[in-house]
Amino acid sequence: MSSNNTTIDTKSKFAFLFPGQGSQAVGMGKELYENSPAAKLVFDEIDDALNQPLSKLIFEGPESELTQTHNTQPGIMAVSLAAYKAMEELLGKKDMPEPTFVAGHSLGEYTALAITESLDISSTAKLVQERGRLMQEACNLQPGTMAAIIGLDEVIIEEISRQTGTYISNINTDQQVVISGDIVAVAQALDMASARGAKRAMPLKVSGAFHSALMEPARDGLESAVNAVNL
Numbered sequence: 001m002s003s004n005n006t007t008i009d010t011k012s013k014f015a016f017l018f019p020g021q022g023s024q025a026v027g028m029g030k031e032l033y034e035n036s037p038a039a040k041l042v043f044d045e046i047d048d049a050l051n052q053p054l055s056k057l058i059f060e061g062p063e064s065e066l067t068q069t070h071n072t073q074p075g076i077m078a079v080s081l082a083a084y085k086a087m088e089e090l091l092g093k094k095d096m097p098e099p100t101f102v103a104g105h106s107l108g109e110y111t112a113l114a115i116t117e118s119l120d121i122s123s124t125a126k127l128v129q130e131r132g133r134l135m136q137e138a139c140n141l142q143p144g145t146m147a148a149i150i151g152l153d154e155v156i157i158e159e160i161s162r163q164t165g166t167y168i169s170n171i172n173t174d175q176q177v178v179i180s181g182d183i184v185a186v187a188q189a190l191d192m193a194s195a196r197g198a199k200r201a202m203p204l205k206v207s208g209a210f211h212s213a214l215m216e217p218a219r220d221g222l223e224s225a226v227n228a229v230n231l
Contacts, residue, residue: 015101016115018080018108022146022204024072026061029079033059038089039082042121046078049122050129054078069139069207073107073132074125080111081121105170106211107131113231123229130225134218135208141217144209146180147190148172151199160196164189169211180209 032039033055043055057066058075065071088096102112107128114124146169149157154168157177161168166181166189179189186203193201208214 013100014097016099018104018111020105020107021072022206024076026063029082030059032082032086036086036089038085042082042085043078045121046125049125067207069136070129070132074129077111077128081114084115118231127225127229131222134221138215138217139208142214144181144214145183145186146178146204146206147186148178149193149198149201150176152193156196160189160192167212180212
């Protein structure tokens with residue numbers, strides 16, 4: 001990749017926000033892999049760390065395997081980290097803005113740790129895959145799903161959640177709230193949200209009811225995994 005006179009005002013403050021599960025798509029990151037040596041190094045290192053051709057699954061699918069949590073989570077982390085490294089390569093380390101803040105949507109927090117070198121890439125990949133494995137086990141014990149409700153007052157969504165036994169998982173904006181829970185309960189909540197005037201009420205491409213009490217079985221295993229890495 002060439003900088004092509006790309007410049008950024010490095011005196012400004014920058015924040016990097018990394019995506020979480022549900023943003024995956026077969027083929028994501030393939031152009032980065034093909035055009036950026038720095039991005040390719042990220043994918044290769046993660047493949048080696050996990051001892052599996054994760055990049056092949058990311059680029060070629062099938063989608064049914066990519067959406068399995070233990071694959072989705074390291075996959076999204078790999079693409080996010082590769083995009084950051086490709087940007088750094090494009091601008092040059094000297095002109096790459098130093099982030100004032102880094103953050104992430106759930107899984108994205110682990111990418112943020114890797115960006116700040118609080119965790120090395122290999123350790124991040126292994127931890128994220130273990131997180132995904134534990135969460136998938138929890139999903140198998142208590143099947144569930146998630147959905148986004150857009151354009152409906154949060155008070156009404158809270159009422160719907162109480163009535164359906166679902167959970168408010170993420171408040172992304174005052175106009176976008178994510179719920180999770182049992183598959184039937186979430187479907188019921190979406191019908192109720194649409195009837196109450198939501199602009200959109202749509203299921204998310206995830207394999208479980210993340211950020212809810214249904215993930216409780218994953219807690220102890222994840223705590224042990226986190227305690228085993230050096231931060």
